[in-house]
Amino acid sequence: MPSFIIHIMIPLLVLLALRMAPARVALLMLPFTLIHDIDYWIGTHRATLHNIFVVLPALFLWYKWRNEPPQRATYAGVSAYYLASHVFLDLFAGGVVLLYPLWNMNIYLNCRVLVETATDTIIPTCTTELGRGAPTVVDVYTWISPFEISIVVWSLGMLGGLYALRWYRERDT
Ligand SMILES: [Zn+2]
Structure with a gap:
């Protein structure tokens, strides 16, 4: 099962790569990639908040605001995109x-x-595969897999390297 790292990083990177929204909006709305998993504590996990009815209100707002000045539509669109990505x-x-x-x-x-x-x-x-009700929650769950740790380490390493390079270049000017 994808961890929160995959749920955050994949939609964010696709959004940024395709320039579908400003980076500021993409980062600000990131909690929408994870709010579904609140149903782990409240309701039934993988059911209460993991359904298309959670996505529809944001999609409706995006549709309603699509011809107005772009700010509200962008926020609603990014929310709908993030909400849909988690379910998907x-x-x-x-x-x-x-x-x-x-x-x-x-x-x-x-x-x-x-x-x-x-x-x-x-x-x-x-x-x-169809099964009655939500999937059962296992007793021991791999919250972050070795593969996901490698993604985080690589990403943070690249980010750190980029900032170090910028700092080095600006130091000379
Ligand atoms: Zn989930």
């Missing part, structure tokens, strides 16, 4: 009850690409 990412990682509370069925898109190393054969697999 979790769809591929254990699943979500997408239409909760109307339809209490977990939808999990179980997709992966395997490589049979003996023959170097690539085997893509993708199945849709």
Whole structure:
């Protein structure tokens, strides 16, 4: 299951790379990438806040404000984008009850690409798994995986290197 690091970084980097919104707005609205997981403590995890009905109000506001001066529409659009990204990412990682509370069925898109190393054969697999109610919460959960730690270390290293380089260049001027 994606950790908060993936939920924050992937939508943010895509947003910035595609220049869909100013960086200031993209950073300010980042909490919208994570508010779904409040249902871990309140309600039913992967159901109460992991559904399309959480996304619709922000989408509605973006649509309503789309022809007005861009500021409000940008905030609403980025919120909708972040809200949708969380639900979408979790769809591929254990699943979500997408239409909760109307339809209490977990939808999990179980997709992966395997490589049979003996023959170097690539085997893509993708199945849709439906299950009654929200997925069960495991007793021990990998909150941050080694892969995600490597992403954070790499990103912070690059950021630190960039600032060090800027500082070095400005020191000479
Ligand atoms: Zn989640």
